[in-house]
Amino acid sequence: MLVVGAFVAAAVPLIVTQCERGRGRFDQINFHEPAILRFAEQLPTPDVSNYLSATTPGYHLVLAVVARTVSTSPIVLQLAGSLFTVGLLALFTRWLTPRIGAVLAAVLGLGLAGSLYVFSAGTFLLPDNAGWLGVLAMLVIALRPRFDRVTLMGGGAVLFALVLARQSHLWTAGVLWAAAWLGDRFAPRVGVIGEIASLFEGIVSRLRRLVLALVAAAPAILVLLWFRHIWGGGLTVPLYQNYMQGGNPATPGFLLAEIAVIGVFHAGFWLMPGWDLLRTKPWMVGIAVLVGIALIVGPATTYDMDAGRYSGLWNIARKFPTIAGRTNALLLVLAPAGAAMVAAWLAAMEARNRWVMLAALVGFAAAVSMIHNAWQRYHEPMLLMSTAIMSALAIRPEEQPGGLIRFARWSGPVVLGLMLAGVTVQKFRAEQPVTTPKEVQEGVDTPLRTLWPEHWDRIGR
Numbered sequence: 250m251l252v253v254g255a256f257v258a259a260a261v262p263l264i265v266t267q268c269e270r271g272r273g274r275f276d277q278i279n280f281h282e283p284a285i286l287r288f289a290e291q292l293p294t295p296d297v298s299n300y301l302s303a304t305t306p307g308y309h310l311v312l313a314v315v316a317r318t319v320s321t322s323p324i325v326l327q328l329a330g331s332l333f334t335v336g337l338l339a340l341f342t343r344w345l346t347p348r349i350g351a352v353l354a355a356v357l358g359l360g361l362a363g364s365l366y367v368f369s370a371g372t373f374l375l376p377d378n379a380g381w382l383g384v385l386a387m388l389v390i391a392l393r394p395r396f397d398r399v400t401l402m403g404g405g406a407v408l409f410a411l412v413l414a415r416q417s418h419l420w421t422a423g424v425l426w427a428a429a430w431l432g433d434r435f436a437p438r439v440g441v442i443g444e445i446a447s448l449f450e451g452i453v454s455r456l457r458r459l460v461l462a463l464v465a466a467a468p469a470i471l472v473l474l475w476f477r478h479i480w481g482g483g484l485t486v487p488l489y490q491n492y493m494q495g496g497n498p499a500t501p502g503f504l505l506a507e508i509a510v511i512g513v514f515h516a517g518f519w520l521m522p523g524w525d526l527l528r529t530k531p532w533m534v535g536i537a538v539l540v541g542i543a544l545i546v547g548p549a550t551t552y553d554m555d556a557g558r559y560s561g562l563w564n565i566a567r568k569f570p571t572i573a574g575r576t577n578a579l580l581l582v583l584a585p586a587g588a589a590m591v592a593a594w595l596a597a598m599e600a601r602n603r604w605v606m607l608a609a610l611v612g613f614a615a616a617v618s619m620i621h622n623a624w625q626r627y628h629e630p631m632l633l634m635s636t637a638i639m640s641a642l643a644i645r646p647e648e649q650p651g652g653l654i655r656f657a658r659w660s661g662p663v664v665l666g667l668m669l670a671g672v673t674v675q676k677f678r679a680e681q682p683v684t685t686p687k688e689v690q691e692g693v694d695t696p697l698r699t700l701w702p703e704h705w706d707r708i709g710r
Contacts, residue, residue: 252338252358259362260334260372264327269682272626273369277323278686278707279697281309281374286321286702288313298479301700303489305476307413308333308376326374333379334371338362340382341634344389348641353659357637360666364633365673366626380418381630383411387421388638391428391605396458400428405465412469416484419473420616422466427608429462430455435601441533444600488700492692497557500618502544502584507562507628509587511636514665517657518640521650523593533596534589541588542581549575561625594636597643606639637662 268274280301288295288309295313297306308330315329338358345354361367370377386407390400404425411418430448432455437447449455477483483490512519527534551574552558552567569579591610595603613635617627650658686707688698 251355252342252362253335255359256334256338256362256368256371257331260331260368261328263372263677264324264331267323268372268677269684270677270680271369271373271683272680273373273375274680275683277327277374278683279690281376282323282326282707283686283697283701283705285309285312285316285326285374286705287700289316289321290702290704292317297476299486299488299700301488301697302376303485304376304380305413305416305473307410308379308415311379312374323374327372330374331371333382334362334367337367337378337382337385340385340389341637344385345637345641349644353662356659356662356666360662360669361630361633361637363666363670363673364629365669365676366629367633368673376414377630380411380415381634383407383414384418384421384631385634387411387424388605388609388634391424391609392602392638392642393428394601395433396428396431400425401461401465404428404462405468408466408469409472412473416473416476417616417620419469420612421609422469423612424605424609425466426459426462427605429458431601431604432458435604437600441530448604488693488695491694492690495621496619497621497623498548498618499550499556499558500620500623501614502541502548502550502580503558503562503623504614504617504628504632505541505544505585505587505591506566506580506583507587507625507632508590508636509583510562511632511665512587512590514661515590515636515640517650517654517659517661518643519590519593519597520657521648521654522597522643522645523589526593526596530596534592537588537592538585541585544588545580545584546576550577550580551575552577557620557622557624559624561629563623563625591639594639594643597645598639599642602642606635606642609635 284301284306287300288297288306292313295306295310297310300306300309302309312326312330316326319325319329338361341361342354342358345357348354349357362371367378367381369375370381387404390404390407393400408419408422408425411421432451435447437444473484480486480490523534549556550558550566551571552563566577566579569577572578572581595607598606613631617623620627686697686701689696
């Protein structure tokens with residue numbers, strides 16, 4: 250209630266007064282608002298073959314129904330769209346509460362709500378938080394200790410809705426499949442080799458569960474294939490198929506660097522298990538560090554707008570030296586640190602949770618690496634959620650943390666939340682007003698105005 254109330258108290262005044270500042274406002278009036286209103290005009294048979302969004306149209310269709318049945322007012326549509334963010338914050342804090350306590354759950358929830366990318370998507374007409382709500386729901390379902398009908402049917406239904414809202418989140422099928430493979434309570438043998446070997450014991454029952462999970466995911470896969478068919482073979486609408494295409498090999502290392510920045514404020518959760526891991530299995534920490542180094546040294550990781558390496562943490566990294574003309578010095582420090590933090594988090598968890606979260610992190614990294622732009626706004630909400638989840642899962646019931654660790658567990662998330670909120674406030678104050686939509690977009694051949702709704706009061710302002 251506290252987290253949702255704080256978000257509503259901050260977002261509703263901006264919606265009612267029609268705040269015109271920020272990237273969220275820009276994306277709303279140029280892409281998502283005209284797409285929603287165009288669908289509303291076309292209901293009950295909207296044309297989803299080409300429209301002003303690179304995502305699947307689920308979010309836009311829901312709000313198109315609101316526009317058709319309630320009002321086309323931007324205020325009404327933004328208030329309706331903000332409910333996805335309310336759901337995201339409510340589920341996030343509700344899942345954390347019994348695991349880390351209500352107050353700390355609220356602190357982490359406020360940090361998520363204060364993120365520029367979460368808050369903007371909740372205030373303006375952006376589909377991002379509808380997607381993140383589905384991603385979080387898939388993680389929550391996969392982390393259930395039992396694999397049963399709820400996991401199968403719930404996971405399949407959420408995945409279907411999620412792919413309808415944002416096709417790139419099909420990767421979450423992987424966490425459902427991981428949960429199926431692990432079964433109810435995965436109790437591995439002792440040691441790293443023993444645990445890996447345990448993954449392949451009882452192979453027949455594991456394969457049976459995996460087949461069921463594949464069937465549960467089939468509707469989501471089929472609907473994406475249908476969209477691919479009507480989009481002429483691409484995974485986005487034809488409007489954007491030639492715009493900023495291709496993957497980005499720098500993304501996995503950049504993700505680890507972002508985790509390192511967030512992870513500093515979660516040190517109270519991973520520091521003790523990390524020390525235990527370093528003391529008992531130093532080779533595992535060494536492997537994690539080497540992976541982090543390889544992911545930064547392998548691809549070019551310098552600031553480069555044409556290569557999609559800019560904004561967010563990239564803007565800070567560009568102020569640091571470049572090594573051999575291709576490796577950023579700051580990222581070379583942060584990525585191995587982030588990899589070591591992840592290793593510490595995973596080592597502290599129960600085995601089943603460990604493999605589910607590892608599948609989530611790898612799946613997410615693979616998905617966003619297929620996007621040309623390695624932008625922090627594509628990553629930050631997922632990383633804020635997953636680091637909080639890992640911190641909650643890393644708490645051991647039998648542990649007796651000292652006063653310094655207890656202090657770190659409170660102070661770190663508080664400072665992180667204040668910093669995130671401060672960045673959001675500063676950005677809203679610094680951005681220039683956006684009042685009229687663009688008729689054309691650089692790099693897109695088709696004029697945007699050809700996909701505007703027929704009756705739209707922003708035209709001509």
